[in-house]
């Protein structure tokens with residue numbers, strides 16, 4: 087662990103929204119008087135009916151209920167679009183940079199208003215109304231933001247599915263929330279390669295059923311199959327629709343979106359976020375953590391298919407009247423200078439990306455960075471996984487020319503917004519540490535029995551009280567919500583992460599402590615990959631764990647037991663990797679497959695993952711107690727196989 091300290095530059099302390107003294111004072115008040123604190127912060131958004139109540143939360147076992155601003159009414163799209171028209175109608179809202187460097191466009195707030203209004207009416211004309219679910223399966227094009235905001239405008243609940251997911255994964259998510267409408271494109275374009283989104287959608291709908299309308303954006307102009315009566319050309323639908331659409335008054339606790347995310351068990355969960363608290367939290371964190379000021383050009387490289395894209399490409403920035411850059415492509419196309427060329431082209435001031443991208447670019451050397459200017463950059467951000475101090479220092483020194491603070495922001499799909507982070511004008515930085523809690527956030531470290539650890543300590547990270555951006559339930563399964571997050575440590579929200587707190591009160595996230603792997607900043611449930619593998623006819627059993635990977639942070643390591651008589655060879659390895667890729671999506675494809683004649687199990691038949699993890703990490707000496715295994719000899723076999731493979 088690095089203990090190097092980068093102190094707050096004087097000009098930052100002066101200019102930033104929050105300096106060290108204000109952080110201390112406001113943090114203390116936010117904890118002592120959450121109602122007073124969030125009651126004031128809540129006024130930053132426009133309310134149709136002002137709230138009189140602020141916080142109403144119970145984490146009590148069997149009775150978890152989370153409500154913020156519960157008697158207020160507002161509309162998210164009115165907050166992200168309409169309210170800026172008078173003051174910044176001609177300002178750029180979305181700066182779009184295509185996969186091809188020659189492709190870019192700027193959409194002003196006035197244009198955004200028209201596009202959102204038209205699509206909202208087009209959705210209405212196909213029968214979509216308040217409370218209905220709409221699945222969005224789009225590439226990173228402005229229509230993705232229009233679609234989100236159009237749903238929000240009429241009170242429909244969107245569920246975005248990342249364009250890299252397979253037809254089966256899409257089908258599961260369409261079925262899970264019973265969407266009747268899907269918004270997709272003919273094809274996506276990433277790194278010069280085409281993604282068959284419409285064909286995937288057709289395959290998904292054939293499996294899921296229940297979909298009566300598919301809006302299809304023309305992105306590449308490819309010839310795609312067409313189902314008359316169901317498929318609607320997006321461009322025709324919006325051209326025919328009126329741009330005027332009155333925003334629906336939504337209760338603060340009405341759902342805004344569902345986003346499926348992987349957990350340690352079962353199928354992905356539909357994380358449900360609601361309207362008022364989410365918007366207040368996304369906009370407030372965006373302004374303070376990225377120290378957003380009028381006129382800044384802000385770029386978050388995430389995809390809208392993940393929560394980072396929801397909160398910090400679309401909702402937070404647009405609620406703040408920001409200019410937000412949306413990038414269709416990948417970091418290394420056409421060359422590994424692309425990010426920095428885009429920074430120079432659009433004069434980006436604030437840049438937010440993931441450690442995996444930084445590590446990949448770092449392995450390509452400094453030259454690709456140094457040949458660009460990057461003089462517009464003022465602040466850098468990191469999200470999605472722990473950033474190792476070496477990558478942090480490289481990001482700071484090479485990308486930021488030792489001039490730009492880095493905000494290492496820790497949060498989750500479930501948290502709606504950033505919970506642990508530096509504030510650039512207030513917090514001295516330690517490379518590798520997400521530093522301190524944001525306002526209103528009460529992190530605690532607990533041991534396995536739930537005992538709260540004080541001072542410098544390492545344990546499991548829980549949050550002792552609610553914040554406005556917190557998820558409210560698992561869509562359609564409140565019991566699963568309570569069991570997943572509130573039963574391990576009663577009366578606390580359990581994050582699933584391990585964490586260390588140092589003597590200065592700085593938090594260092596150490597990674598997941600459950601059966602979730604973080605691959606390139608994307609969450610993958612080991613159980614999902616296992617059930618995909620065992621669905622293959624030659625596989626009898628599979629166990630999946632994470633292992634340290636230089637670029638991805640964690641890679642996927644699969645131990646596979648084959649059906650008797652089947653020989654494991656490289657061809658079968660390739661076949662199984664391709665199988666999972668097709669079944670779930672490329673992000674779930676195992677990096678390594680070890681054929682294992684047997685897996686270490688307890689006498690009651692439970693697979694001992696702890697042992698498998700250690701073998702995958704090559705820590706053969708740290709296997710711990712193996713005496714409770716049904717057949718301890720299995721472990722020696724696995725180690726032999728692992729060593730012979732090298």
Ligand code: PRX
Nearest residue numbers: 469470471472494495496497498499595609
């Ligand atoms: O393990 C933590 C890791 O990513 C998990 C959340 O993943 P997801 O819901 O997909 O959201 C990612 C983007 C918010 C967490 O449980 N994680 C996220 N940010 C950090 C992090 N780990 C360490 N440092 C971070 N800054």
